[in-house]
Structures are given as C-alpha cells and as structure tokens.
Amino acid sequence: RMAGGLLLALALGAGVGAVVAEAPLVLLVVAGAAAAVAVVVAWLRWPQALPATFWLVFSVQHTIFYGFYVQGLYYPIYLLMGVNVVLTLIYGRLRFDVRVLGPYLTFLLAVLIGIVAAPDLFDSDSLNRVFVYVFGFLVFFQFPVRTLPYLLMGVQALSASVIAIWVVIESVQGGFGYRAGIEVDQNYVSFLVGFGLVAVLAALMTRDLRWPVRVGLWAVLGLGIYGLLLLASRGVFVACAVAAVGMFARISLDARRSVPILAGAVLAGLLLVALPGSDALFQRLSESNLSTANDRVPLWTAAFEAYAAGGVRELLFGLGFESSKPVVRAVASSLTSTHNAYVQMLVELGLFGLVSFVGIHAVLLARFWRGRSTAAVYGVGVLVFMGVSNLSLNIPDNFVYWVAIGYLLALGAQVEREGARSASPGTTSTTVSSDGPWNRSGSSVVPSPRET
Numbered sequence: 001r002m003a004g005g006l007l008l009a010l011a012l013g014a015g016v017g018a019v020v021a022e023a024p025l026v027l028l029v030v031a032g033a034a035a036a037v038a039v040v041v042a043w044l045r046w047p048q049a050l051p052a053t054f055w056l057v058f059s060v061q062h063t064i065f066y067g068f069y070v071q072g073l074y075y076p077i078y079l080l081m082g083v084n085v086v087l088t089l090i091y092g093r094l095r096f097d098v099r100v101l102g103p104y105l106t107f108l109l110a111v112l113i114g115i116v117a118a119p120d121l122f123d124s125d126s127l128n129r130v131f132v133y134v135f136g137f138l139v140f141f142q143f144p145v146r147t148l149p150y151l152l153m154g155v156q157a158l159s160a161s162v163i164a165i166w167v168v169i170e171s172v173q174g175g176f177g178y179r180a181g182i183e184v185d186q187n188y189v190s191f192l193v194g195f196g197l198v199a200v201l202a203a204l205m206t207r208d209l210r211w212p213v214r215v216g217l218w219a220v221l222g223l224g225i226y227g228l229l230l231l232a233s234r235g236v237f238v239a240c241a242v243a244a245v246g247m248f249a250r251i252s253l254d255a256r257r258s259v260p261i262l263a264g265a266v267l268a269g270l271l272l273v274a275l276p277g278s279d280a281l282f283q284r285l286s287e288s289n290l291s292t293a294n295d296r297v298p299l300w301t302a303a304f305e306a307y308a309a310g311g312v313r314e315l316l317f318g319l320g321f322e323s324s325k326p327v328v329r330a331v332a333s334s335l336t337s338t339h340n341a342y343v344q345m346l347v348e349l350g351l352f353g354l355v356s357f358v359g360i361h362a363v364l365l366a367r368f369w370r371g372r373s374t375a376a377v378y379g380v381g382v383l384v385f386m387g388v389s390n391l392s393l394n395i396p397d398n399f400v401y402w403v404a405i406g407y408l409l410a411l412g413a414q415v416e417r418e419g420a421r422s423a424s425p426g427t428t429s430t431t432v433s434s435d436g437p438w439n440r441s442g443s444s445v446v447p448s449p450r451e452t
Helices: 002-020 025-045 049-061 075-091 098-119 124-138 151-173 187-204 211-231 234-251 255-273 282-286 288-292 297-308 313-316 324-331 341-370 374-389 399-423
Strands: none
Touching: 002 255, 025 049, 025 075, 025 255, 049 075, 049 151, 049 399, 075 124, 098 124, 098 313, 098 399, 124 297, 151 187, 151 211, 187 211, 187 234, 187 255, 187 374, 187 399, 211 255, 234 255, 234 324, 234 374, 234 399, 282 324, 282 374, 297 324, 297 341, 313 341, 341 399, 374 399
16 A cells, blocks of 8 residues: 555656646657556555545546547546456455345346346446446446445535535526526536535534534535526435435434534525525525426326336336337427336336346435434435435436446445444443444544454
C-alpha cells in the first residue's frame, strides 16, 4: 500500500513539475505516461476506487456534461475491473455467500430465458442492457477487503453535492423555470442526488462526528433537498422520504441520535420551503395528472393486458426480453419505457423474473435491517430508496443502479462478518456504530479487525 501510494505521488509530482518547468514535449509525455501507470497501479491495489471513479465520472457526465460523449471512455475501467475479478479468484480474496448472491444469479437466469424467448427483439441496445444487469457482479468483485468500504458512499455524497449545486445555478440563471430549467431528465438527476442524501443521512444518524463535519454534512443535506425541490420529481422525492423514515426507524430508540436528527430535519424543512423555487414540487403534486401517475396508468394497463393474454409459460417466464417496448409504443408512440420497473420485469421475465429481482433486494434488506452500523443503516436507506423509485421509473436499466447493488452485496457480506466478530467472546458491542475517519477522537466503540 505504501509502495503504491509513493509511486502515485512521485508520478503526479513529476507531471506537475514538468508542466511548471515548461519541459519539452517528450518529458511531458513521459510524465503523463508515468502518471497513467501510477493510477492504474493504484486502481489495482485499491480496487474499490474503480466503482467510486466510475460513479463520479458517470454521474457528472450524464448530468452536468450531458451530451458530451467520448467513445470508449469507460473501457479502461471495465478492463481493470475484469483484471481484478481474475486476481480475486486466483488469490481467493472474496468469500461467496450463496444466500446473498443466489437471487442475483437467479435473476440473470431469468434474463437469459427472456432472451431465448424473444430473440427477434434482441439488438445492440439489448446487449448493452444485459451488460448493465451483469455489471453489479463486476462491481461486487471490486471489494475484496476485510473492513467495511466507505469510499463509494463518500463519492455518492460528493457527486450529489456537485450535481445539486449545478441544479441550483441552472435554476437561478433560468429564473426558476419549470423543473430547474434543465434539459436532462429531471427524474434521473433526482435519483443520483438521492443516493448522496442517503449516504449523508446514514453518517449523521450513526456516527459521532466532529462538529465541523456535522455542520458540513447538514449543509450538503440541505443543498441536496433544495435541489430535489427544484427538480420536482414526485416519485424520487417520495422515495427519499420513505427511505429517510426507514433509516430513522433503525435509530429511533436511541434518543441521543434520533432527537437531534428529527429536530434538524424539521428546522431544515422550514428553511428550505422558504427558498425561491422550492414550491415547484408542491405545484406538481397538485396537478390534475396525479391521479393517472402522470399518464403512466394507461402504460401499465396495456402491459398487464399483454402479460395476462399469454399462456402458462408466459405467465411464469414472461413475453421475452425487451417485449415491453412494443407494448408501450402501441399506447404512446414516442415512449418505450413502462415507467415502472416491476411492471417491466413481470411482462418481460414473468413471475420467475419478478420474484428473483425483488428477492435481490429483500435478502439484502433483511441482512441490513438487523444492524445499526453506518453500513447497515445506509443499506436499508438505499434499498428502500431504490425500491420505491422503481414504482415510477425504469431505473434498473441504468448502470448506477447495479453499481449500487454490487456495492450492497459487498457491504452485506462485511456487515454480517462484523456482526459475527462482535458477537464472539471478548469483543466490543456494535449496537451503535461510531466507526469512520470523521469521528470524534477516542469515541469509537467498534473494534477493528485486528482488535477482534
């Protein structure tokens, strides 16, 4: 680890020095190559940095830099993730838990059956969607660590802050126009911000933080919520609210933590609703199309009718992969999305696919619900957030969804391992977690792996 960090520091230092000294082009090229090699070595040495890098670049590119596209931008990350998979298997760095991974494997089997059932609908876009579904496994292999990995959680909070700032700036410049006045899908932007809010809430609810850090996290939380109010995504905002309630339930018996959180939430809410543009969400909640879920009901009705018209095989295994698209297009020619992930899974993959998809989340939720550590509370929040968001969006067709699933699979394994350690004789209780680098000095009640 020290060698990798030293190599990275030396390479970056050489690159900066060359630029400052206005060195010849050859030296600049050498310095750049050395820096690239150092970054690759660092990614291989600390594989959890790969999903974090992917999340940051992908989320910013598809929001702030929407429309900016570089062919093959993510190929190096995919390649290095594949290398890490091979290294993990060779050196046995990762323990496989069939109870957690079983539903995921079952879901991928349902996808395979769906592809066989409708080969005529399978094209290049379908292949990309299959890769999106498999990507969670690729991410899971990037966490062969013995302690809880928090890097991705921090990156989610960072990217949410950056995106929220961009949303506020765009809204102000556009005179607080309709849904922040941005061209990007406001529901998707809200979804990315929601992950960061869950991460920040998990830290505030479970950690004994230094007061500057706590104030900073409250500021990030307020900024993110204000961004959601401007974006006015009803489904995602409700998903965030339900996730917050679920997370709060895990700490409600601890008055020392729950009372300040509740008081802070009430105060923040009163302040945020007074800001300009914050009424956009409430205006959308009063629109007449709310009764039809923003005209989603006709899509769902057509999808259910197409599914019910099938035989026993179709009821069990669906109409085939991508089969929901022509059904939706027959109702609204400009659309291909069912705007409900569960409806899409049922139509395309049948009861078998839907149950396996829900099973991925249910198994993880049961595991996280038993704990109160930062990772456990975060896991509860993210799973509830994604589960409710699926009611109005087809978010599972996006990479970030399966990055989150892969991360939760890794966290679930670590949470259970930490729980087993704390339950063994001679260990300290982990009922309330205070782990993490931002805690007050000397306040940690969670033993390190070496201590146990």
